[in-house]
Amino acid sequence: MNLTETTDEARDNAGLARPDDLATALLTAEGRRDPYPFYARMRREDPVHRSAQGIWYLTRYADVEAALSDPRLSNDRDRMTCAYSALGGDLKAFSRLTDRLGRVMSNTDPPEHARLRKLANRAFTARRVEALRDGIQRIVDHLIDEAVAAGPTMDLIEAVASPLPLSVVCELFGIPPEDLPQVKTWFHRFGRLSEDIDKSEEAIDQYEEYLARLVRRRRAHPGDDLISALVATQARDDRLTDSELLSTCFVLITAGDETTTHLVGNGMLALLRHPDQLTRLREDPALIRAAVDELARYDTPTQAIVRVVAEDVEIGGRTLREGELAYLFLAATNRDPERFEDPDRLDLNRPGNRHLSFGNGPHFCLGGPLAKLQAEVAVGTLVRRLPHLRLADGAVLDWRPNPLQRRLAALPLTY
Numbered sequence: 001m002n003l004t005e006t007t008d009e010a011r012d013n014a015g016l017a018r019p020d021d022l023a024t025a026l027l028t029a030e031g032r033r034d035p036y037p038f039y040a041r042m043r044r045e046d047p048v049h050r051s052a053q054g055i056w057y058l059t060r061y062a063d064v065e066a067a068l069s070d071p072r073l074s075n076d077r078d079r080m081t082c083a084y085s086a087l088g089g090d091l092k093a094f095s096r097l098t099d100r101l102g103r104v105m106s107n108t109d110p111p112e113h114a115r116l117r118k119l120a121n122r123a124f125t126a127r128r129v130e131a132l133r134d135g136i137q138r139i140v141d142h143l144i145d146e147a148v149a150a151g152p153t154m155d156l157i158e159a160v161a162s163p164l165p166l167s168v169v170c171e172l173f174g175i176p177p178e179d180l181p182q183v184k185t186w187f188h189r190f191g192r193l194s195e196d197i198d199k200s201e202e203a204i205d206q207y208e209e210y211l212a213r214l215v216r217r218r219r220a221h222p223g224d225d226l227i228s229a230l231v232a233t234q235a236r237d238d239r240l241t242d243s244e245l246l247s248t249c250f251v252l253i254t255a256g257d258e259t260t261t262h263l264v265g266n267g268m269l270a271l272l273r274h275p276d277q278l279t280r281l282r283e284d285p286a287l288i289r290a291a292v293d294e295l296a297r298y299d300t301p302t303q304a305i306v307r308v309v310a311e312d313v314e315i316g317g318r319t320l321r322e323g324e325l326a327y328l329f330l331a332a333t334n335r336d337p338e339r340f341e342d343p344d345r346l347d348l349n350r351p352g353n354r355h356l357s358f359g360n361g362p363h364f365c366l367g368g369p370l371a372k373l374q375a376e377v378a379v380g381t382l383v384r385r386l387p388h389l390r391l392a393d394g395a396v397l398d399w400r401p402n403p404l405q406r407r408l409a410a411l412p413l414t415y
Helices: 008-014 019-025 029-033 036-045 061-068 077-086 092-101 112-123 126-130 133-150 156-161 163-173 177-190 197-220 226-235 242-255 257-273 275-283 285-298 368-385
Strands: 048-050 055-058 153-155 305-309 313-315 318-320 325-328 412-414
Touching: 019 036, 055 061, 061 313, 061 325, 077 305, 112 226, 112 242, 126 368, 133 153, 133 156, 133 163, 133 368, 153 156, 156 163, 156 257, 156 368, 163 177, 163 226, 163 242, 163 257, 163 368, 177 197, 197 226, 197 242, 226 242, 257 275, 257 285, 257 368, 275 285, 275 368, 285 368
Parallel strands: 055 325
Antiparallel strands: 048 055, 153 412, 305 325, 313 318
């Protein structure tokens, strides 16, 4: 049965919205609390759906996995702007931010994307990421120490999950600790771009000037940080402009912030709601790497990503036309029973866990390994150090209203 043909009575009985109502439904209290039943129905009844607004929703693993590697589905900023403009969207905030960033990895297609990503790949190596483990452990221990000293309860998001990624990336990029409060202020203003464009742009200007000063310092006095590595890489590739180098620094520093925060927050909540799996991890700490992959699959921080159709393409028997937008629901693919056995069950030792939480193909998230490493250390340390950790009495969970991101406003815990 096609979802658009579902009767009002059946819809009411199911308690779920039609696909055309999905974006709205995900913003309701029910959709924010648990979007996965909505995804399941879409995936089952109309996995490649074109809404009344002309936006495609893809919810099946096989379709999304293929789409992520298909060059006919574009991430190019100019195509994206045209597609949103055709729908009558308010693009002031989006356009002004992309104009600031210029052409960066996250808003270009191959071959330009490959050229820009090559710079970051040379500097952002697996060895460099793994070398951060001890530093991440020190940061996590310090954040937990501060939270425990403050009293018998804490908001995990505020105390650990939110400050962790910014502290780590500052260490990675060699940003002095005394500058961290100012960097945090800029990040907070970036997050309010749609609410106050002028203040956000002012923060972006200040942040760019700050990064430019850091780049100049590293050129004069190289260190063992990522900015120095990027500068050295640029010196070997004169096709990379100073503007592109600066934009690459900007994107790498900002990109993994919220993903890491909500991987830790969502992951800890999932463990607390599944005490058998929490006990399993306590008894076998070596499970932590597989556990983080399962936590990322089970409650995906980035619920969906957007692509624009650059050339007509057939997916699941439907033809997506040039210029149309496609929402690829990563969270829906991660619960696809065609790919994962018993997908609604949390299993920290799930075999063959090839989830799509960090994407796939040429735009696979460069910061994914760093986000996972931070989650490994943070979740593993919380489980080990706080054996009586649980949700605070009377805790009310408030999921922020963003259908593309799965994120808790707060996670009150007691220990």
